[in-house]
Amino acid sequence: MSQQTYKAQVYVTLRPSVLDPAGTAVASGLQQLGYTGVEDVRIGKYIQLTLTTDSEEKAREQVHQMCDQLLANPVIEDYSFDLEQLATIVGG
């Protein structure tokens, strides 16, 4: 049975209602550097991984589960992701 390898790009962000002290610090740092037009800086995680599984549907399901279990904190974070097929492994 063939398997596919996918590349997932996961974007984990703090929920809008959650304060972002790191983002606030970066915003004021940028403004001090002279970038006065900068506002609303929010800092999150950008996670890249490869995943080998039977189908795109299964890959999507596993990425959701991995986000719910480990990659994102459901209490204070939201996540979204892109999935891209890299290769097909035939047989095995």
Added chain:
Amino acid sequence: MSQQTYKAQVYVTLRPSVLDPAGTAVASGLQQLGYTGVEDVRIGKYIQLTLTTDSEEKAREQVHQMCDQLLANPVIEDYSFDLEQLATIVGG
């Protein structure tokens, strides 16, 4: 003179040649959770910000400068970004 507001989404990643202990730890955590098909986990920063300036070209230039000066460490990190126009502020 009118000004535009842009939303920038910045992706900061460790250079491929740089070891990623956090990514390695997450990868083994996911494998212990049963996601045996997972490999090559790389963890980076996902930074969202809004920027008000005269033109898209200027916005692009400023995001490059902000990345070079503060958002990314040029020695060990690479960056890329998307830029999206949000609104136009007329007059002022």
